[in-house]
Amino acid sequence: MRKFKLFLDPIEEQTVWLNKQAEKGRKLAKVGKLFYEFEPCKQGEYQYAVIYIGNKSNQERLEYERFLKEMNITFYEKAVDLGHFSIGKIKYRPFADKGGKFATSGGMINRELLILEKKNDGKPFTIYNSILDKAEALKEYRKPYSYYLVFLLVFNIYFYLTSKSGFSFASFTSLSGDWGKILSALILFIALGTIPLIRWIALTSKIARLEKEAEVHE
The missing domain is CATH 1.10.287 (Helix Hairpins)
Structure with missing residues (x-):
């Protein structure tokens, strides 16, 4: 199943929408800039959360993704195309942390969000300590x-x-x-x-x- 969706709030609204899809028995299979592809699953079998990582350097992103893999959490990279100035395939991001001011097409460009997916264990999908x-x-x-x-x-x-x-x-x-x-x-x-x-x-x-x-x- 392929769905087109835009969000005014790419974090909260996207999180709610993805979890509603999971409740209907739809597991995320692929993420594009404007389209989402789903495959059948048991109703409520998966949980989703969306986090912003656009302030991080590419090295920090890679380390965090390795950590997610160790935790058996599937992730999908998603773009938020705002708040930078670009020259070709290099973008300047004045808001980013030290080491992440410049992003490249092979690095942080189009990877500002991570959609996290895990099996529903009956507990809230908590990604913040407080x-x-x-x-x-x-x-x-x-x-x-x-x-x-x-x-x-x-x-x-x-x-x-x-x-x-x-x-x-x-x-x-x-x-x-x-x-x-x-x-x-x-x-x-x-x-x-x-x-x-x-x-x-x-x-x-x-x-x-x-x-x-x-x-x-x-």
Whole structure:
């Protein structure tokens, strides 16, 4: 079975969706950029979790994947194409840890997420030692969106300051001059920044809830 699926939240929503597929008797067989392939299994036979590793170096990724194999946890690599600047097959990731700033097509490019799969043993598929560990992991996942939005804001300011009144999106309207340039910059920001901004807000809200929950349990 082949399914097409996009997620506003590639971690939480994808985790829930994959576990629902498993409950229907569908085991993940292959992962592409936009498509998922499943094969039949017993209902609820497998459990899934999704983690972000885009901040790691390629060496750290390989070491972590070796650890997963030792734990008999199957994994699938998945792309999150956001928060980097690329030149050919090399991408600069300012948000990544030391040693992981530059990614290559044979390394961390298109391997920002790991989908983890294990046999359902009746226990929750826990991948974090504590609530704060999960909050810290989400902060790492939020970094690419933060960098991207700052870059987009700076680009929009540059676009506003350098664009000519006769060349803008607003030329299709009756607006001109400064108001036309402001509208053009706003349209550009909405077109390129709406989904990243929604994800950033959602992550920030969840991090705040987790930190508050951790304080209650202390």
